[in-house]
Amino acid sequence: MPGSDKETDLTERIEAFLSDLKRGGSGTGPLRGSAETARETTALLRRITAQARWSSAGDLMEIIRKEGRRMTAAQPSETTVGNMIRRVLKIIREEYARSRGSSEETDQQESLHKLLTSGGLSEENFRQHFAALKANVIEAINELLTELEGTTDNIAMQALEHIHSNEVIMTIGRSRTVEAFLKDAARKRKFHVIVAECAPFCQGHEMATSLSKAGIETTVITDAAIFAVMSRVNKVIIGTQTVLANGGLRAVNGTHTLALAAKHHSTPLIVCAPMFKLSPQVRREYTINNSNNHFVSSGEILSKVNVHCPVFDYVPPELITLFISNIGGHAPSYIYRLMSELYHPEDHEL
């Protein structure tokens, strides 16, 4: 039966994706950037939309929520997955509303008055069946995919507005977005980049190699030297793992130090973050990865110590000057607004 065949194929794909996510971030799984994860998640959601059995928007949302919960649970530190699920849910809501004929705007604006009078937008509103809904949703998801494809380029395009000749730029660790951003600027301007190595994983080394290959003057410093060097720096440009709802960051360990040093010297701190990194979460989490650490050689000591190797820092919004996303630059105080544009408030908790 082709139907059941399709379904087993779908579940197989979901399982494969889940196990990849679980192993992600370590050496054993396939190493991917968050952009790739976002694309894969969206592609998988498109497949679910196309292949799962559903008759109304409500069913589909339920399916996507169910799978979404599993996906986010598989790798809680990878917020991109949850963000893409919320985006798709939002798309379904919009398409449903459009099919029903009501305008998007009225649905989107949740005024206090409306909240009080309507008694909440409940699920039964999504029970109506529309033949064209599936095609429309898939169409909209395709648009989202195209948007995702272009994010890094869109951000990099803005580079010339922010980087000027003979500036000294500092960055930390390795971010693909920042890498593309700097390389784009390097085509027109000459500037100097200082990379903090970001021990113990030292992704900064990779970053520096890649930048110097592109012909950018690059210096690697240890994390401890960040404050000392900061006085010479004109701008700090960093990437992030997640942009939190309050405009704060969850970024690679060491970023907080960097941000504080930048604040002390009043150096502008610019964060390159595509929109898909925007997460409605505010919760701070704690992730430790001990897998490849450098204490392994000293065997006897190891038995007597606890080794903690946190992966992420929380950076409060006050320390951030500007976000550069694929749709332009925003202040941290504006993030809440973007959040409500991107995600439906009911989807914040999956």
Added chain:
Amino acid sequence: MASKGGKQSRSDRKGAGEQEEEEQPLQAVLVADSFNRRFFPVTKDQPRALLPLGNVSMIDHTLEFLTSTGVQETFVFCCWMASKIKEHLLNSKWCRPTSPNTVHIITSELYRSLGDVLRDVDAKSLVRSDFVLVYGDVVSNFDVSQALQEHRHRRKMEKNISVMTMIFKESSPGHRSRCEEDDVIVAVDSKSQRVLHYQKTHGLKKLQFPMNIFHSGSDEFEIRHDLLDCHISICSPQVAELFTDNFDYQTRNDFVRGILVNEEILGNQIHMHVTKDGYGARVSNLLMYDSVSSDFVRRWVYPLTPESNFADHKGRSCTYSRHNVYRGSGVSLGHGSQMEENVLIGCDTSIGANCHISNSVIGNNCTIGDNVILDHAYIWNNVHIASNVTISQSVVCDKTVIKEDVKLNKQCVLAFNVVIGPNISLPEGTVVSMHHPEEEEDDDDEFLSDDAEVGHSKDKNKQKGAYRVSEVGQEGKGYIWKASSLDDTEDEELSQCLWGLVLNPDPESESEASEPDGPDDPVIPSPEMDDVKVFQMEVLGTLQRGLEENIGCDNLVLEINSLKYAYNITLKEVMQILTRVVLDYPFQQQGSQLTTSQYVALLLPLLKKWAPVFKNYVKRAQDHLDCLCAFEEHFLEQESHWAAMVKVLMNMYQLEILEEEIILRWFSQGATTDKSRALRKNQGLQKFIQWLEEAEESSEEDGE
């Protein structure tokens, strides 16, 4: 069709290493049996592969490792309590149709060693290409793909020379996850990573290396002691064949030793792969259990962490917070209780007030009372612990009940269903089980006892009478397994082995308790006399068969030769034994009351028949003498048949087995005892010698 597409893309993503020219899925052989009794009173109720480590069965850890490293087909071999393992696997995520790793379960009660398993692999021809070989109690997060790539590359460069790549982890001596009894020293060719010498140190201070390993052409060697054997190896299909060819290989050690010793003959080589990061260890005893568990909780095995719920149990997820504290769902913690650090608590466990818990793992559905102190405690599922209990570095198995005011000192083990207390303190290293230690010896042979057997033994328990109050407390149930009486040394060994605390092991007790080791093991006594006797019997059998089935002399020689190597017999001994056997043959067949003439009549045709066999061995002058000595010995024992002696000798002379010169020399020199002098005075013999001397003289004259 569609599903194939899915697999394809998966393996594509796995990296270039795997699918160079062959699209063969990577296979693995998982041995879910330890073939020893290290965990004994515990494994009597549950096989080792199913013991929980961080609240997940060990076999799930191993399967997760295999799956994440890209294995697509796994053969699980079970023996002890195979049905339980099978049931567990069928209910796990590995047997779901969506699992990327197809698991086949193969059970047999006949497996007694790793060798048996691999021979079965060969017999059923399960593996098609290189495979990963692991035990069911290995915990690891390695990515073997690099090692696999190296292995395949080597095999492509030199056709099928390298048969195995062993994976080692770099870790200096003193590392927690290094197991004393698994300490190895490895000599390796640093360029090709070829293993030249592999030896377990067993706490030895002096080690010897055969010189020839340093003459093998390469100019750089490393002798390393900073390696931890992860018990993960990448094997070629030939490994299974080699196990079949060499039926005496029992363990991987035997195999490695055999390959290294016979390298020149067979041309097979073993290589190794050393990794610096990553984690890999085998839970071979409780001390290792302790250290691997704490490493797991301390996230050294990332991404295999307690909160990742990789075994995919429904509702078994747990949350992770600072100081490595993990809590399952539905955990309740009483007022004033502290979870200090490195604590993992399973689902629906409730903990009373004012407890101190550190470095411990607590299973699901446990109840813990007030004022309990747990340090390095491993508490499995459904355990009931009353108030005011102190436990340090101990293992408490499923469904155990610990009553009030009990203190478990270090390295106690409470096996399944035991009840302890109240008001008792168990001394260090106590092992308590519901199985009586003596009953253990009763069904020693029936190692594979099934459930019926267990029920049966329970009845026996009752017969054996009540539990000793002094040992397990007033309401306690269970028997102490520790050697309280010194005469029972075997038990002492057992409890030590459980924790693997053999720090300065005298080699005897060590290897006896572990698996039967290889040929150079000091324990196995090989008294030479026995071998010689067995060899004699074998030769007799061979000749007998040769006579019955009319086998040609060439083949007889061949068989005797192979026997000679099998029992390690010198050529001189072969000669003497052969002579003795042949001369003795008529007596063996017809009984000892033969008359002399009958004896001669029987023997002469035999001698004629087997003359080529003799000629094959009796070549140099010394050989002749040896042969004659045996001849003499034989007749010294058979005084009544001295008359036959001369005829036999004559016959041997005529058949050109013996030369006259040597016979003369023997006659003149050989006499050392009175009896042999008497033998030489035998009339017939003297006549024969005289005749020989004359014949010689005449031939000399002829020559002149």
